[in-house]
Amino acid sequence: MTSLRDLSETVREQREEIEQLRKQVQAWRERFARGDTRDIGFMNSTHEVAPLYTALDTLAQDPTTVGVPGEFPFTRGIHPTGYRGKLWTMRQFAGFGTAKETNARYKFLLEHGQTGLSVAFDFPTLMGYDSDHPRSEGEVGKCGVAISSLADMETLFDGIPLDKVSTSMTINGPAIILWAFYIAAAEKQGVASTALRGTIQNDILKEYMAQHAWCFPIEPALRLIVDCFEWGAEHAPLWNTISISGYHIREAGSTAVQELAFTLADGFTYVERGMARGLDVDEFAPRLSFFWDIHNDFFEEIAKLRAARRIWARHMKDRYGAKSPRSWIMRFHSQTAGVTLTAQQPMNNVVRVAYQALAAVLGGTQSLHTNSMDETLALPTESAVQVALRTQQVLAYETGIPNVLDPLGGSYYIESLTDQMEREAEGLFEEIERAGGVVRALETGWLQRRIAESAARQQWEIEQRRRIIVGVNEFVTEESELTIPLLRVGEEADREQRARMQRMRAARDGDLVARRLDALRTAARGTENLMPYILDCARSYCTLFEIRRAMEDVFGAYREPVFF
Numbered sequence: 001m002t003s004l005r006d007l008s009e010t011v012r013e014q015r016e017e018i019e020q021l022r023k024q025v026q027a028w029r030e031r032f033a034r035g036d037t038r039d040i041g042f043m044n045s046t047h048e049v050a051p052l053y054t055a056l057d058t059l060a061q062d063p064t065t066v067g068v069p070g071e072f073p074f075t076r077g078i079h080p081t082g083y084r085g086k087l088w089t090m091r092q093f094a095g096f097g098t099a100k101e102t103n104a105r106y107k108f109l110l111e112h113g114q115t116g117l118s119v120a121f122d123f124p125t126l127m128g129y130d131s132d133h134p135r136s137e138g139e140v141g142k143c144g145v146a147i148s149s150l151a152d153m154e155t156l157f158d159g160i161p162l163d164k165v166s167t168s169m170t171i172n173g174p175a176i177i178l179w180a181f182y183i184a185a186a187e188k189q190g191v192a193s194t195a196l197r198g199t200i201q202n203d204i205l206k207e208y209m210a211q212h213a214w215c216f217p218i219e220p221a222l223r224l225i226v227d228c229f230e231w232g233a234e235h236a237p238l239w240n241t242i243s244i245s246g247y248h249i250r251e252a253g254s255t256a257v258q259e260l261a262f263t264l265a266d267g268f269t270y271v272e273r274g275m276a277r278g279l280d281v282d283e284f285a286p287r288l289s290f291f292w293d294i295h296n297d298f299f300e301e302i303a304k305l306r307a308a309r310r311i312w313a314r315h316m317k318d319r320y321g322a323k324s325p326r327s328w329i330m331r332f333h334s335q336t337a338g339v340t341l342t343a344q345q346p347m348n349n350v351v352r353v354a355y356q357a358l359a360a361v362l363g364g365t366q367s368l369h370t371n372s373m374d375e376t377l378a379l380p381t382e383s384a385v386q387v388a389l390r391t392q393q394v395l396a397y398e399t400g401i402p403n404v405l406d407p408l409g410g411s412y413y414i415e416s417l418t419d420q421m422e423r424e425a426e427g428l429f430e431e432i433e434r435a436g437g438v439v440r441a442l443e444t445g446w447l448q449r450r451i452a453e454s455a456a457r458q459q460w461e462i463e464q465r466r467r468i469i470v471g472v473n474e475f476v477t478e479e480s481e482l483t484i485p486l487l488r489v490g491e492e493a494d495r496e497q498r499a500r501m502q503r504m505r506a507a508r509d510g511d512l513v514a515r516r517l518d519a520l521r522t523a524a525r526g527t528e529n530l531m532p533y534i535l536d537c538a539r540s541y542c543t544l545f546e547i548r549r550a551m552e553d554v555f556g557a558y559r560e561p562v563f564f
Contacts, residue, residue, distance in 0.1 A: 018059070025054055041466050044300040045255040045458075046424075053412035061419060065310060069405045073313040075306050075418070076406035077364040078329045083402030089367035090392045091168060091333065095120030095145035096379045097493040098500075099155035102145040106160060108382060114389060116198075118168040118369060119156070120144035121178070126213045128174035128548035131497035141493030143379065148497065149543045151504045153181040154188055162186040167198035168243070168333065168367075173215035175202035176224045176531065177547050180538040183236070187539075199240035199289055199333070202228060205266040206245050208442045210252035210451060212560070215548055218439055220555035222273050224530065229274050229284040231531035240289040242270060243333065250293035251339045253455020256304050257421055259293060261428035262447060264311055269438045271320055281320050285327035292365075294356040295337045301356070302408060303417035305363030308332070311422055334360040335369040341376035345471035346484055349373040354391050361401055362408055368392060378486040445561065501543070508541040516540045517550045524554040 032051060042049050050057075065073060070080030079085055092109055094117075095102045106117055122144040124136035130148040131140045140146050147153055157167075162185070171178045179200045183193050204221040207214045214221065225242060232241040246263035254262065267288065274284050290308070294301050312330040316322040336356040341349045350373050357370050370388040372380030380388070396402060408414045435441040442448070461467040468474045520533040530551075537547050 018056070021054060021056060025052070025056060028052065041461075043461075043467070044297045045295065046257050047420075053416050055412060057412050057416040058419075061415060065419075066409065066415065072317070072325065072328060074309040074329060076409050078309065078331065078366075082364070082405035083361070083396075084405070087396050087402060088361065088365055088392075089116040089166065089333075090114055090389060090396075091116035091118045091166075091367045091369050092385055092389055094118065094380075094385070095122070096143075096487065097141040097145065097489050098496050099145055099147060099152045101141075101493070103156055103158055103160070105382070105385075106157075109385065109389070110160070110165070112386060112389060113393060116166040116168065116367060117160075119170065121169075121171055122146045124148075125178070125544065126171065126173065128177070128215045128544055130501065130543045130545040131494070132501050133545055137494075140497050142489050146493060146497050147178065147181065147544070148501060149504060149541055150181050150184050150538050151500065151541060153178075153185040157182075157185055157189075161191070162189055163191045163195045165197075167196075168201075169199070170201050172201055172204055172207050172211070173213050173221070174544060174548055175200045175204075176228055176534055177538070177544055179228065180531070180534045181544075183535060184538040193236045193239075195238070196236055197238045199243045200228070201245055201291065202242045203245045203266065203291075205269060205438055205442065206248050206263070208558075208560075209249060209262065209266075209447050210254075211248040214558045216551065216555045217558045218442065220524075220551070221558075222270075222439075224551075225270065226273050226277050226279075227529045227531050229270075229287075230277065230279060230529055232287060233279070233283045237287070240287050240331075241284070242287075243289045243291045244270065245291040247291050247293040247335055249451065250295060250337065252451050253458060254451045255454050256295065256297070256300050257424045258428065258450060258454060260304050260308055260311075260421060261425040261432075262451075263290065263292075264308065264315075264425065265429060265432050265438050267312065268315060268319075271316070275320070281316075281322045282324040282327050285316060285320075285322055286324065286329075290330055290332035292332055292334050292360075293337050294334050294360045294363075296340050296352065296356065298355060298359050299408075299413060299417060300421075301359040302363040303414055303421050305332070305334075305360075305365070306406075306414070306418045307421040307425065309364070310418075311425060331366050333367040333369070334363075334365040336360070336371045338371055338375060341371060341373075342469065342472055343376050344479065345477065346373050346377065348471050349376070350387060350391070353388060354395075357391055357395055358401065361395060362406075364406065374484055374486060377484075379489065381485055381487045384484070443561070504541060505543075512540045513537075513542050513546070517542060517546060520547065520550045521553055524551050 066075050069077035069082055092114055094105050122141050123139045124131060125147050129136050131146045169178055186196055202225055204225060228241040232239050244263055244267040246259040249262050250259040275281055309330045313328040316328045322328060336353045340352055353370050357368060360368050370391050372384035372388045374380050374384045432438060432441055435446045462469055462473055465473050516537045520537055523530055523533045534547060
């Protein structure tokens with residue numbers, strides 16, 4: 001048994017060791033200051049980075065905030081077995097042209113080892129317009145797949161059993177409608193909603209903040225999201241009814257800390273809206289998921305993911321009173337940073353994506369999309385997609401990285417940076433509260449201005465060559481023409497979609513369509529959950545824009561305020 005005298009002696013020795021380390025570090029700093037260093041800023045996305053981290057930088061850390069994988073606060077991962085139990089899902093984002101063309105790409109990806117599907121929609125679909133709407137002209141199938149009704153969704157997943165795959169759909173403003181199309185398509189296959197696995201992004205707050213693909217004003221849009229929470233908890237318990245997304249906030253120009261704080265603040269807002277509806281937090285919180293951008297600063301991205309898990313777990317447990325550990329767990333998808341891809345020397349993008357993928361895995365992601373080298377120039381070719389997928393497979397099967405859980409845990413730099421990002425995120429939460437909360441901060445433009453200021457600073461740093469981008473502002477070569485093949489989407493998709501929609505409209509029951517849309521309008525004027533009504537519209541082959549317009553007749557359309 002350890003005596004008080006022995007304990008006192010141990011404490012004295014530890015203090016002496018710390019003091020000796022302080023003197024050693026101070027002597028090193030004096031030598032470092034006399035040495036030559038490069039005349040550039042040694043920055044991550046927010047701060048100057050110290051040249052050395054030691055045990056002195058983690059002395060104040062509470063050991064319980066680090067812990068072990070699979071236990072609160074999940075700093076080191078949400079599963080006790082990590083990737084030894086199950087590798088991350090390799091999910092390539094894909095979609096172009098018509099549903100038929102994209103269906104062929106999905107089958108190609110599944111045959112080549114992809115383990116989950118991720119749907120990229122074209123711009124008209126993202127905005128809730130049919131392919132034959134006047135505003136869709138020139139955009140059909142260009143940046144993703146065109147989905148205007150249940151008929152398109154049936155074709156998109158023809159021959160792909162929806163009870164066997166996990167599907168992520170990157171859709172926000174009209175998310176509830178596309179989800180209804182998917183559920184109805186599954187029903188046509190004989191698959192119940194209770195068996196479906198996947199995610200709808202459905203994160204409207206970040207749209208007003210960063211990406212701008214919206215349909216309705218903020219309050220009715222939030223109502224639809226909570227409708228998804230409520231309906232999904234009972235009828236689609238394996239489905240993630242939202243993917244709270246930092247990706248687009250970062251792509252718009254935020255810092256890593258802003259991405260962390262603004263995304264989590266959005267998540268807390270959704271939790272509060274669900275609870276205000278009267279939902280038990282433990283009924284819907286386990287199906288909330290997140291989506292993070294993995295940028296270039298390797299260690300900052302790893303620390304961001306570790307801090308995100310810890311903050312979410314603590315707030316869900318202590319602030320929102322969640323009792324189930326499943327509600328404390330942050331599950332997330334990651335994607336390598338599109339904004340870091342360069343048109344110049346596009347082969348360099350393969351290297352960027354590989355390092356970003358490594359950061360995502362070291363940070364403990366549950367699924368990952370790796371961008372293709374050509375995505376800054378066009379939709380990716382099959383060969384480019386295969387290289388991106390192989391990047392993940394090499395990482396998973398050849399590097400040994402998945403063998404150890406949180407292998408950078410305990411690093412002085414990583415632990416110090418994780419703590420720093422958590423503190424700064426908490427500071428930003430307080431600023432958002434002073435601005436009136438997330439919704440009010442969006443209405444006044446406070447959040448948008450913060451992101452714009454960060455984006456302007458980063459662009460200035462690049463232009464002043466304070467931040468080096470290989471092949472863009474340094475190591476530049478003369479390129480007379482592109483050296484990689486590109487995928488071109490022609491006008492055939494537009495013509496084919498218009499013909500398909502004409503045939504579909506002629507074949508459906510027009511009276512039933514009108515009745516279902518009228519029922520949706522009536523329900524929208526009240527307080528009922530709208531998901532059953534939208535599902536009825538989808539099953540009757542009402543189109544995307546018809547369903548959007550029925551709700552817009554009641555809710556109105558969102559018009560972005562002009563901020564100065």
